[in-house]
Amino acid sequence: MQKNPVQCQFVAALDSIVGKWKPMILYHLLQGEPLRFNELRRLLPDITQRMLTLHLRELEEEELVKRVIYPQIPPKVEYSITEYGKSLSPILESLHQWGAAHVERKRLKEAKNEQTETD
Amino acid sequence: MQKNPVQCQFVAALDSIVGKWKPMILYHLLQGEPLRFNELRRLLPDITQRMLTLHLRELEEEELVKRVIYPQIPPKVEYSITEYGKSLSPILESLHQWGAAHVERKRLKEAKNEQTETD
DNA sequence: TGGTATAGTATGAAAAAAGGTACTGTAACG
DNA sequence: CGTTACAGTACCTTTTTTCATACTATACCA
Structure with a gap:
């Protein structure tokens, strides 16, 4: 976090959006339907599993995206936009x-x- | 440039804004007054000369910022927001x-x- | 004569972001 | 019995971005 408050606000906002894949992840989730991990992968053909995981974790941490695990085998995890994320x-x-x-x-x-x- | 057109548009927009100092440079120039190189430096206390130069060059390349050189010694260069930059x-x-x-x-x-x- | 201000460039190092590949466990499908 | 799908993790490499420091030329000021 920067000391300069103005920069700090830009940084806070951009951190939520920036990242090679974040805008696209948010864009797809903003369509409304929850998406499973591999559905997102198919929508973002060139992303690696690793990057998708990392970005989803960051978005989750900021409460822009919600992660719901269904205890099944094989596993099922659904990602959806939060109300806050809609802002x-x-x-x-x-x-x-x-x-x-x-x-x-x-x-x-x-x-x-x-x-x-x-x- | 990405193949995915939607991503491409996000990338194009974010490339103009993102960079550790770009939003702040634009923010200051959007106040209206043209600013000299060292005036910008003073407004962004922690930026290095190199980063300021690089970011200004990129903003200039995208025609968001205009650079005017006054042939004086010591040199005087003024940066200002373009009409397009105002968008x-x-x-x-x-x-x-x-x-x-x-x-x-x-x-x-x-x-x-x-x-x-x-x- | 030495210091300051101007607007940078050059060079190399460090940090951050992204990518690549292999691997996990379990169930259903053929 | 081998393959596929699921949702990841681990480990390592590459690429990109940023930082730090030194250096340039010229004029003005004391």
Whole structure:
């Protein structure tokens, strides 16, 4: 935690969102349906078991995600978004939209550059 | 850049914001006044020259920040937020607010824990 | 003449994040 | 009887990010 209170708030918020896979995990869980460990794995094709576990544990620790173990064999564990986690929804939505516009902007710019290069 | 388009959008947005000092740099520049390199350094007491340079270059590359060099000696360089950079303002504002609430929430929880421990 | 301020760059080290592979136990399926 | 699915853990390596320190050139001030 930083000393500077303003930074501290950014850091606290970003820690919850940042991590190579966290936004996607939250995004999928925000769809509403609880998801099992391997369902999430299939939704995030390139994630390793290790990274999925680590990120889920962090999200759980911050009470953004809830983990429910069904004592069965083979095991069943369901992850779902918490009420508190839902409060992140507008932020993720804004990020998603801004990101889409940003990608499009870059794409257009590159297209323009290629255009002038072939002139 | 990821293949998954949804992730890609999050990544694009977060790349612009994330970095240990980026939100703070943007935050200060969003106050409106252009700032010189060393003014920013003084506002971010713990940043190294190297990190400030690197982050400013990245922000410049994404056209979120504008860099103006005044050919003087000793040198004078002014950094300011671009119009495009201003479009990040609502996101940073949301992050800032959510972060503040998150910090407060944790604080209360810890206080509660200490309370029950001494019971 | 020596110190200060400006805006950096260069180099190497340390820390943090992410990835890769192998392994666990049990049940159901074929 | 071998394979698959489940939800992980253990261990080690690689990549990325950040940090620390020294260095540059020039002008001004005392």
